[in-house]
Amino acid sequence: MTTRLKKKLDELGVNINSRKANENFCLIGTPLPPLEKSKDTGEFVPLWKQEVRDEKGRRRLHGAFTGGFSAGYFNTVGSKEGWTPSTFVSSRNDRAKKAAARPEDFMDEEDLQDLKEGRNLVDTTEQMDLLGGTQAELLGKADDDSEKDPITRTLEASLVPAPKDSVGARILKKMGWRLGQGIGPRISLKQRKLQDAMAYDATTGTKFLGRTLDIPDDDEEANKHKYAPRDTPVLVVKRKDNYHGLGYVPGMSLNESLGDNAASGSDSGPKLAGGFGLGALNDADEDDLDVYDSNPTSSRNRVAYDIAAGEDDDTVVIGRRGDKQKAPQKAAATASQYFRDGSKVLAGFVLSDEPVVEEKWFPVPEVPPGWKPDPRRVWAADKENRQQPAPPPKGLSHEEWKRSKMSADQRGVILGETPLPAAPRSVFDYMSQKDKERIKSITSGLKSGASTASGESAGPSISVTKLEPHVAQAALNGFQPFTNNPAQQARYTAYLRWQASPDGSSPPLERLRDQSIDDYNRELADYAKSASLFKPISGAMAGRFTSAAVLDLGPKINEGLHIPTQEEIAAKEAERKKEEEDKISPKEHAAKLGMYGHLTRETKPWQPAKLLCKRFGVKDPNPEPEVPEASASSSAAAAAAPSFTHPEQSFSAGTADVTAPVQSTSGPRDLNNIGLGEDDTQGQDTLTYERPSMDIFKAIFASDDEDSGDEDGKEKVDDDDDDDDPSMSIVPPPNATKETGTGFISATTILNDEPVDPETFKPKFIPREGQAKKSKDDEKSKAKKDKKDKKKKDKKSVLVSFAMDEDGGDDSLEIKQSKDRPTKKRKEQKQSEDGDDHGMWTAPAATSVAPPVEPAPPPAKADVVENATTNEAGPKGRKRAIDFM
């Protein structure tokens, strides 16, 4: 670095001594490429610069996976044409062409390679072993495969490459082990013989009868050698997948079950050489027999790597085969066997070769003269034998025995054993002498209570079991265990009293005359025990239990089969009869005596349910409550709960100021007037809702509906005018306003579910007639009308409907127009009212309406009709009802 540069840098404020400033910027020569080009140099690379490449150098994890924009077509999964799902191709014609998709179709190279590697893993180490198991096993199996004929087997063997032993077997073989030998160091002949002798069949647990070393003991040559240890058969436990008992083989004959395996070859006929058929009529000939076929039932035990060695033993094998060879020949000969007397042997039976062994009879031993049977001697001898082991107990108690014997420690000392270093020390060892004494005194005090136990056993002297006085006192108050036996109970209490008074104020419990001392002692001990057991629980627990009054031990049980005596049966019979007598009512009694008539009859007033009357279409025989009340229309009726005399009133109750207080005073105390105290009218002024004038509502809710309502009001006025009542013309306006008022209110009741009194709530249907025209009007003129109107129209509609009912009540469905409409105008009005197709609030009776309405002068006609509506029980109403039916 030049001085000039230094100076300049210094001027710029750069520390010249720092490493950076000293760096050489000149580059001479071409730099070598970095040693590990592709490897991670440990440099920090920002996330977006990190790349993932596969082994071929192609970039992986690009595009959508890393947030880049290279995936698909502009970050879509599709192509330029957009993503196209696989289009529907009809498979109707080229069904066969349709190739089934394999999973490989959807795999990329890496996946495929993974798959390949995975496949390689399966058998890179193991060689093909098609039939499963090692060679030895296979050979063993071959023996088992009795159903395979030899040709198939040889074919199989030739086609299938020779199976290889497992690695373990190969290692063992390299170490000098051979098939059929046991594992371990070689042993002498003697040892081997011993092993053979000790061998057990692992599966059956019986003595192993199979292959042993067939070398005589005294063979000198043999003794010079050492032998491989005996092969231990592997215990192959067959999976038990049936429900048979252990060891049971299904389908085994009785003979087999007795262990006679040899005769129970699965094949009843002779074994024939494979490949050549046998005619159905031909008997097996000697030529057909397969001489070289070894018996499949030879040895079934599977021994690891054994059988080949076993078969090696020439003598054994040949000998066996020879045996087997004979058997079929014999079987073949059965066809032509004869008894000695010339008669033919029955088919299926075989003449026995062996002569019948005659039973041997031994002479009875001679009885010495003068011998007399003395069974007692024999018994005594027998007893002696049996009691030989008995003496040791000898009535020695455990403690005595303990005392008589030395302790383990003593024995140890005598034997010169070193005492155990850390003998477990008891807690008492760590206690001070004082504490020990205290404990001793306490324990001795405890023992004194039950001290009698040892004394009792000592002899038959009276030993009174003592009880702590407080315990006895408590037990006196507590549960009485002997309530079933009063005598015993008395003695028990006497005993307790005696014990409870330590000063001896109470007399001691005396021994019964015929009671032995032992019994007496026992009794006292029992009492003491039960007293301490049944003394009432003290303290907090005491209050939680109640003692049962009687300890019920169930009915007295007679032992054995109880045969009731004659008297008992009679008594029971009498008892039962008496019970029956009691049960029989006077009526039944009368019936028994045959006095049918008024004595056996019963009269009850019956009143059909209303529903019943309706269902049978019968007039209610006693419609008492309704008719009088309806006509009465008194305030008393209002009080009656189910009356519907004042429904209108009730509806208007919340609204009409006049009626409300009346109702509240007359009505019973209910939820509505709770909190008002005695004064029902209290707070009425605040509760009573002053209805603002209609104008205000109109101003706020001015709409078609209101208008229509207004119109209705006008109509009403017109209606009144029609009637030409001069007074009418003055009065109607208030009437009309009032009506609109009530109408409005009823609407609110409807909307707010406000003050309909459920007690008097009896709504009625409005039959709607003459709707044909109305329906026409309906569509045309009538917009929806609010419910508010309905109320107002109520009365009128009632009138109208009733009037119409009279006309066309029967066939309401027909489009009929009543003939006698009062005036045309009225008709129109009616229609308009009907036409709006809205419910009229036919509060059942107009009686309640009457008070407010009647003072106002309604048209005479209307009045009449109104009356008709008011008393529906009236003749008109009745008629109508019948008409409807």
Place this chain on the structure above:
Amino acid sequence: MAPHPSTSHASSTHTTLNLSGMVMAKLKPAKIFKNAVDAPPAPATGSQSQKTSNPPSRSITGITFDDRGDQLLTAGEDETFKLYSCKSGKVLKTFYSKKYGVDLPRFTHKNTAIVHASTKEDDTVRYHSLHDNKYLAYFRGHTDKVISLEVSPIDDGFMSGSMDKTVRLWDLRTPVCRGLLKLPAPPVVAYDSTGMVFAVAVNHYQRILLYDQANYDKAPFLTIELNDPTLLTISYPPRPIYVTSMSFSNDSKFLLVGCSGDTHYVVDSFDGIILARLEGHTALERVSMTSPPLIQPAKGISGEEVSWTPDSKYVISGSLDGRIFIWDIQSLNGVLGDERRKPFKMLRLKANAVLDGHPGPSRCVKFNPRFAMMCTAGTELAFWLPDPAVDAEEVAKDLLKKRAS
């Protein structure tokens, strides 16, 4: 009076089967229509968007059997109604009422014609012919949603109750209503099995008014007050009973009052005494199990979930948790005794059998009027049949009898 429902699985030989407790408890869903509501064929774009917005809420809202019990009609929130055959358990036809919506389907006495309420456009009751998929008549008049619709069991009359607080009496032959009843609260209506009498329940007043069909313009001849004293033990003031459905038993002795709350009631129809409260099911007043409990009783999705078996011995009800509850009502026969007017203490009945049912709420539960088949519906539709294993025992008994004879 009580018809003997017959098993449908023995189609050729109509054997009758007495519904016993065991049979009821062993009802098994024999056929389940998973896609009963979603209506895969060609949904309109509008409904599709609706579907995607709230798919779980779509369920069957009403089911009805025809008089012969051969066919079943379901109405769903997907604005379709489907006709099923009860004998083959297959969909016969699907109808769309996308314009008006469909609710409260009721077969008329003709098995190809139904009346149903609308959910859209207006509150007209519509008379539909399934035969040619045409509307035969509109019954206009209600100004708010129709919540109760019943067809008279004996003639062409029918009755509708609406949220506009009116009950209207109709006749299928005329498009205008025959009678109108205005009430202070939304009503629920029911015909009794003789058709002579009908009942109108007024919810907020807990009253049921019984009217004479012949004199329907007269005041109710009997007013039943639903006073459940047990409710008073739970809260004060007692939670009001919200009646959502009513039905008379076939023997006309009882009136079943289905409520949106946790109880249904069985009322003696003659004296109006509450005989029993049926408990155990979960109320349908909430729309789903996850929604919080309501303070005020509401209709919720209740209304079609409780009904009688045709022999009037059992009441079956759905539940919000999808199970089906079965109460044995036979014990109520004659509980009132001879002096019927004496005070009677209401019984509390627990369900005799509970069947595991739907994944969602079981909204509609009905028993076939003629066959031993139950139909339940929620988001899916299920046909239930008695387990033939029950029959096996009887068969064995019969065989034994035969052998003995």
